Amino acid sequence: MKSFAQRVLSSVVAAGALGFGAIGSAQAAAVTFDSVGDASTLSYVLTWDGASLNTTFAFSLTSLTSSTAVFSVTATNASSGPGQNALMSFGIDVVAPTLTGAVANAGWDAGVDLILPGSGGGAGGPGANRVDLCVYSSGGCAGGAIGGGLAEGEVNVFQLTLTTAGDFSASGVTFTSPYSAKWQDVGLSGQSYESTAGCFDCDGGPETGVPEPASLALVGLALLGAAAAGRRRRG
Structure with a gap:
């Protein structure tokens, strides 16, 4: 005994x-959108260098055909603390079926098979992370002018259109983590910060709790x- x-x-x-x-x-x-009206929210809630980063992207599927999926996305940056904490870009590591294109509007843009620098692990992370889908508000997936990012307290709605040579209508669009994001002028040091701690329909990153x-x-x-x-x- x-x-x-x-x-x-x-x-x-x-x-x-x-x-x-x-x-x-x-x-x-992973999260799958296979019917018009499906909705889910990607959240980033974390702290770094005195700043509280709190950014969400609420996805709602508005149109779905075999080759095209259209989302309405509401981006909210409720970050606070020292620094401007501007959200510059976010990425979906794996999208199925494989994407052939991605476009966005209302001050946003998107691309497929791009590098989100540093998102392999925290501020100035150990390496870049290649993502199937990157959505960005200024310059490119790697960032850009801070004034073009999603500022603290800002809410923006944009349309995201994805295309595939596969068949969205057969099994929908599936996003699989990690979900990366990049902020600029973060915290007391004012440096860029990258994280893979995003998750859908949750209050924070995977490590929370x-x-x-x-x-x-x-x-x-x-x-x-x-x-x-x-x-x-x-x-």
Whole structure:
């Protein structure tokens, strides 16, 4: 029979596995639009260098044929704190079926198979991330003049049209994470910031609310210490 300490340690290990599972499932999340009227919101809620970044893109499918999908997208930048925190671009890592083109209006543009620099991991990330779909408000997917970005407090509605050589009408349009985004003049340092922490129909990035392995280890050590203290008292 396992001792109390062994049972506690097993529980902590299991909790760690569940934590990793939650991260993996969130990062692999996909959303499919297969009927006119389908709606879902892509959200980025995170903090960096004193700034609170809070940007959403509400997608609503307005037209769907075998070759063309048209979305109405409402972009909202509710970011706050030091810096201008202007949203410059966002990307969908994987789109199915494969896109042949993408266009947007109302001050936005879009392209397929583009590089979103640094979105491989945080500010000045370790490398660029190639995305199937990139939507940008100034210059290009890599950013541009801050004045052309989506400013703090700004709400903008635009139309996004996607085309494919496949068949949208057969199974709809599927977006699969990671979902990247780029802001410029962020926080106290005023640097660019890139993140892959976007998710559809949620309040924040995939890591929100998931214990980190180090935290779980500390909890485990504390519980083991409590178990040892209990044995000493009983002795």
